[in-house]
Amino acid sequence: MPNLKKPTLDKDLDKLSYMEEAAGSLGRGLIAPGIALVFIVLCALGAGASMSGAPGTVIIVAAAAIGAYMALNIGANDVANNVGPAVGSRAMTLLTALIIAAVFESAGALIAGGDVVSTISKGIIDPASVADANVFMAAMMAALVSSALWINLATWIGAPVSTTHSIVGGVMGAGIAAAGFSAVNWATMGGIAASWVISPFLGGLVAAGFLAFIKTFIIYQDDKIAAARKWVPVLIGVMSGTFASYLALKGLKKIVHIDMPMSLLLGVVVGLAVWAIVRPLIRRQSEGLENRNQSLRILFSVPLVCSAALLSFAHGANDVANAVGPLAAIVHTAELGDVAAKVSIPLWVMAVGAFGISFGLLLFGPRLIEMVGQQITKLNPMRAYCVSLSAAITVIVASGFGLPVSSTHIAVGAVFGVGFFREWYTERSKRRLDFVNQKQGNGNVVRPVRNREEQARRHLVRRAHFMTIVAAWVVTVPAAAVLSAGLYFVMVKLIA
Template structure:
């Protein structure tokens, strides 16, 4: 009789746990999720407008306002599509059937581990992948709970490959775009005339790439990590360094910001007038798609936990609540205003001299790379694409005015993001297993429990 009543909906399905016992987890997750949004806004969102600030096309505060607007719009209009990957694309959530509280604790640890790492990276002005952070943190607690069972290792392998592939691809595309712009406009005798003639072509490319990525591929890509450009350390090139104009062979040298060679990289007023609007437009599109795809990095685990609390199930089949998307977007916007200037300076000013012409090539090249990866189903990081494009265009333009030492430090941070966040999340999860009342003390598999019961 009870089964019949439940089937016809006259009696609610009993929850597998007491909500009062987990309310503290819910409260903490909401707090940490907002803080993680702040960290994400401070670190990851800064990439979208870092080049615009570095090229002096927008002021810092103008960039923050525009970025916050387009990030929020992207999160509200597109964010629900990508949250599924973070919630259930890394491992099989059905393993936690009957262990719902365990998954809730895991989501709390994932948010906390990712949050800690993003704040550390932001403190050192290092742009890292927010997606890789939450992916590593989510894997960390799951590996402690169930080992490698149910893990989607294909996603993990693609993330590792993206460290090397996405920066190289993005850098190559941006370098090609800048080379075309360089020979058709920058080196032309009449820059204004050539620039105006080429404007319809470039505007078509910008609108095509960005609108196509928004309406077609945005739901499929999992911007995780990126990094590494071409293997250029140790490459021998020639420079006309001697006073007599002859060349001498040498390896790369870290021409730093503030040197004469660095400060000599400038656009003419005509080139700035042509490229500046295109750069701002590309940055707006980048912020919109970033908000749609990366808001899930700060609220994905929170959505998972909220659905467990409200439905009592771990299936994660329900749609993402709209108000949670706004909650994540609010945290991102706050972080951008409070701390975004730190990473904006690294991406937009410290890696290479930034002007509207190479800034436009960077934005368009990275957006194109994300579009390609989206439609191939390959998870890459918008952060990695941006930095790869910055270094590539800087190398093509000046050969030397790129801070490769800074780049190597950024790349090292990208590589350790996944293991660090896995360790942070796993350690927190292990600690809570031993301290929270009624929690499982050791990693337990459902099959082991069934064997002991029967």
């Protein structure tokens, strides 16, 4: 009988191999947090070097470290909405998306980022109620820490949340702790609360509307390629014009001031020009393509890549200032000793926000990108196009009506809208059923599903993710506020 026992040396070598594999796996998991920690330390050291000898240097160094941590979390969570649909539809790879988003986020922040920011975060707190410099700095630091911690938790559970709402909740909680409930502008807070519903609803409605148009006039046509040659240039022109207006209105405020009518006129001009340019290109690209849906996806891929880059640029230009606003306020107050309603953002502070977001995206962003692009509902280039276009259109419409909407809620709401519309359209659309039955040609007739269990099995939106994300949206402001209020009492003692 053969000896099945391993020699002692082999056993010991196996144990060492297992230990090496375990150590390697653990080490790989610590690489990203290690790089993030190095970035935070470098930001703190850089702030100390640039502010050496200035009043309140210690506070500024601490605030820079907190601001860097905040920026990393924004990159890990918020930027997924810009590139997630393009990745989920396989218009570009995850690595390409990370590089494009990182470059354009940084460019948007540094080139077109706002140079003046409201330190009380959109008028939530009465400046007179926190006029004492120490109280104000403690409130801003508490707001930064609480919003960063909340975004970190949301990223961990896989829920894309609004950065602006997190900061709003942090400022509100610290303001209440410092000066009481009377310090809060409740009318402004009411508008922000309304945006919880308005943002995703508008985003979903616009995205579903464009998907219905694509299905009706392109997908369910006998000659899909001929329909695509007619309508795809129009859709690309609409996207180009919309993004031109979006960037002019929201992304280039620092470079040039453009009002709503001028931005819309610019969008019309750009849209018509792009439509005229891409018509022959789409005709040439569609030559030889088979008359099926897979061929249509090729025509939407390049516009999706462009939209991801433009959304990232606009996000960097528009949202980074909000993220580093409390940090800029702390720097101003520590240096000059006075509380101002608006302050200029130093270049190094903007750099902390821009590069922090890029590092956060590269190190921790893939998880949320996959969530938005693949796990909520299945996306292809046509559906992802609807999501990206909806994000830009909804922001423009909301800005025209003065509604405080969240780009995160709009983009994710658009993904939900596309998924829920497909559920309805698959079961209820007579046009789709007639088209499918016409193509069957074998005598079998496809009918709507009546069985509830079968309908539940065919859900195209994962309900678990839907409930998790909506719950995170609802509790973002109150959770950040409660956490900030508690942190304020710790911060005020440390600063005093």
